[in-house]
Amino acid sequence: MAGGLAAGIALPATVAAQVPGAPAATQEAIRRVVGTARINKGKVTLDLPALVDNGNAVSLAVRVDSPMTEAEHVKAIHVFTEKNPQPDVAAFHLGPRAGRASVATRIRLADTQTVIAICELSDGSFWSGSANTVVTLAACLEEI
Amino acid sequence: MARALVNVPATAKRGEVVEIKALVSHIMETGYRRTQLGALIPRDIIRQFVCTYNGVEVFRAEFHPAIAANPFIAFWTVAIESGTLAFTWTGDNGYSVTESAAVRVG
Amino acid sequence: MSTFVLAALAAAVAIPAFAAEIPQSERRSGYDLMSRETRSMQDDDAANPGMLWVLEGETLWNRKTGTAGRACQDCHGDASASMKGVAARYPAFDSVRARPINLEQRINACRTDRQQAPPLSYESRDLLALTAYVARQSRGLPIAVAIDERSRPFLDAGRAMFLRRQGQLNLACAQCHDDNWGKRLAGSVIPQAHPTGYPLYRLEWQGVGSLQRRLRNCLVGIRAQAPAYGADEFVDLELYLMWRAREMKMETPGVRP
Numbered sequence: 001m002a003g004g005l006a007a008g009i010a011l012p013a014t015v016a017a018q019v020p021g022a023p024a025a026t027q028e029a030i031r032r033v034v035g036t037a038r039i040n041k042g043k044v045t046l047d048l049p050a051l052v053d054n055g056n057a058v059s060l061a062v063r064v065d066s067p068m069t070e071a072e073h074v075k076a077i078h079v080f081t082e083k084n085p086q087p088d089v090a091a092f093h094l095g096p097r098a099g100r101a102s103v104a105t106r107i108r109l110a111d112t113q114t115v116i117a118i119c120e121l122s123d124g125s126f127w128s129g130s131a132n133t134v135v136t137l138a139a140c141l142e143e144i
Numbered sequence: 145m146a147r148a149l150v151n152v153p154a155t156a157k158r159g160e161v162v163e164i165k166a167l168v169s170h171i172m173e174t175g176y177r178r179t180q181l182g183a184l185i186p187r188d189i190i191r192q193f194v195c196t197y198n199g200v201e202v203f204r205a206e207f208h209p210a211i212a213a214n215p216f217i218a219f220w221t222v223a224i225e226s227g228t229l230a231f232t233w234t235g236d237n238g239y240s241v242t243e244s245a246a247v248r249v250g
Numbered sequence: 251m252s253t254f255v256l257a258a259l260a261a262a263v264a265i266p267a268f269a270a271e272i273p274q275s276e277r278r279s280g281y282d283l284m285s286r287e288t289r290s291m292q293d294d295d296a297a298n299p300g301m302l303w304v305l306e307g308e309t310l311w312n313r314k315t316g317t318a319g320r321a322c323q324d325c326h327g328d329a330s331a332s333m334k335g336v337a338a339r340y341p342a343f344d345s346v347r348a349r350p351i352n353l354e355q356r357i358n359a360c361r362t363d364r365q366q367a368p369p370l371s372y373e374s375r376d377l378l379a380l381t382a383y384v385a386r387q388s389r390g391l392p393i394a395v396a397i398d399e400r401s402r403p404f405l406d407a408g409r410a411m412f413l414r415r416q417g418q419l420n421l422a423c424a425q426c427h428d429d430n431w432g433k434r435l436a437g438s439v440i441p442q443a444h445p446t447g448y449p450l451y452r453l454e455w456q457g458v459g460s461l462q463r464r465l466r467n468c469l470v471g472i473r474a475q476a477p478a479y480g481a482d483e484f485v486d487l488e489l490y491l492m493w494r495a496r497e498m499k500m501e502t503p504g505v506r507p
Contacts, residue, residue, distance in 0.1 A: 049287050051285070053284055054454055054507040057213070057453045058212070058287075059288075059291065085174075085176050088208040089208055090205055090208060090210070091205065092203070092219070093203065095202070097203075098203065098219065099161030100161050102220055103218065103219050107210050108209070108210045138438060138507070139436040139438040140471030142467040147302070149296065149302060167296065167299065213299075214299040214302060214457075
């Protein structure tokens with residue numbers, strides 16, 4: 001996903017053009033949050049089932065590797081999807097009072113896709129992680 | 145009618161990081177569904193969830209239609225002192241629900 | 251329970267076993283076929299969305315209603331004591347109606363006869379909440395519907411419906427749920443269809459629903475004409491399904507895909 005941009009340069013692997021491969025709507029939603037800042041890959045882990053039981057309620061947990069001190073903590077975690085009708089899912093605002101940068105919720109996924117989480121640290125840097133999942137429709141038609 | 149269910153440890157050690165769970169009853173109508181006659185059902189969702197600890201905001205979440213119905217959220221907070229955790233959900237059409245729980249920190 | 255006791259019980263009521271029935275030891279709740287994430291959604295009362303209905307049911311249990319101005323609590327006291335084991339033995343034979351009735355019908359009979367209140371509509375929020383609250387008091391207990399000479403004909407009628415091909419797809423319940431459980435239908439795993447967790451929160455519904463709602467959905471799925479809520483055939487089928495799931499533990503409020 002990072003492509004060849006980081007090759008030969010002593011910088012952390014970056015997500016060129018913010019999130020290459022993601023649809024325009026998702027890129028735009030991410031840009032609204034991040035501005036033109038570079039998004040680093042790392043620190044963010046998503047727990048998402050590889051195959052969902054039902055796209056109406058998919059358990060999602062996002063964790064960020066951070067000491068959560070006054071000096072170094074996660075300010076916010078933003079979650080996006082690539083194939084939902086709209087890309088924004090949620091924004092979680094934390095801070096040193098959180099103690100742990102870990103949030104769990106249940107989300108709706110319209111199709112097999114990638115879920116992206118971008119966190120903003122207290123030093124103003126942005127880090128991202130993602131996970132893929134397969135979403136199928138229920139087997140039987142239920143209502144006429 | 146019970147509309148919210150919050151889970152806060154009753155007691156905690158000072159400085160301990162504790163997990164809070166909150167569940168609230170809400171259809172979270174996305175605004176993309178249609179009736180059988182084809183009319184669009186308007187969006188009606190919870191937009192924001194705030195947790196305060198003795199009046200200080202310690203966690204805030206903004207929800208979009210992709211949050212599942214009957215929204216569930218689990219997050220962590222440092223047990224700094226005894227007191228009250230207050231939870232507020234606000235959303236479309238003037239929706240507002242509050243719930244609170246006490247924690248004893250020693 | 252030992253196989254000896256089960257065999258003795260079966261002999262005592264002389265219910266013939268069908269070759270196609272799932273052997274007792276191989277019965278699995280739909281819970282076992284779900285993903286880890288959905289299972290933990292059911293296991294954690296703080297995360298189980300069905301608990302929102304259970305809590306509403308608790309409020310209704312304590313609320314005076316009807317011209318008699320009586321709450322369930324006024325006659326039945328603390329539900330965790332008085333309702334313990336009740337849902338596990340429903341549908342139960344009702345001598346007034348001279349046939350088995352399900353838990354929803356029992357609750358409505360109490361409302362009309364004792365509270366002098368109008369019956370709650372099937373699948374209404376209030377009826378689901380009350381049923382979920384009552385059934386929650388049986389969580390962890392083994393299903394134990396009583397079958398005797400009075401209820402046997404209804405059990406047989408329920409079994410006949412389970413085995414009968416229906417609808418445009420010409421399928422019998424048994425073909426999926428006895429013969430092909432565990433295999434996949436499109437992306438979904440076919441469960442054995444034991445009603446251990448009802449009323450349950452179904453992710454597909456984004457809410458709590460009754461066993462009859464699920465049965466109606468299945469019948470629509472095979473393009474069969476679904477009976478109305480509360481129809482005798484449905485209660486007969488519920489009785490058969492609960493008998494088929496005897497000894498399995500109640501899980502209400504269950505969570506299912």
